[in-house]
Amino acid sequence: MRLVLKHVQKRGHRWRYRRKVPVPLREILGKGELVAPLGESEQEAIKRYGRVHGLAEQTLTDAKRRLAEDRGQITACIETPSTTSPKRVTQSRLLASTRTRLEVRPSGSPVPRWQKD
Known part of the structure; x- marks a missing residue:
């Protein structure tokens, strides 16, 4: 039996x-x-x-959430551990977290770095 993984080349x-x-x-991305x-x-x-x-x-998922926020379908907020009320997050911060690049670990094992076309 052969294992098939989606999106692998x-x-x-x-x-x-x-x-x-x-x-x-x-x-967005x-x-x-x-x-x-x-x-x-x-x-x-x-x-x-995996x-x-x-x-x-x-x-x-983060990009879909950002798109929904841009369309006004949802509001950007996060719960902070110190308070029970939601804290609003700026759109630029959400965009920055969506575009965050993953670096190579010190151990030398590659961690994905999403590359532009």
Whole structure:
């Protein structure tokens, strides 16, 4: 039995995660696809897939939330542990968190860095 992972490609001797960004979210994210290295072996790719896929899902969820805020469908707020009342968050801060790039860990294992087209 062969395992099939969505959004995974083999390019040469390297594996990568590549996922198209839905058209309405492209302006928010500033890119048309999310691309991240998974490693040079199939086992490495399988091992890293869960983390990378989870981060891609979270990035798209954040962008969808931002789109809904821009359309006035929801209000941006977060609960702070010190208070029970919501604290408003500026749109620029939400956009910055959506576009946050993930860096390489000190251990040398690659962490996805969403790349522009």
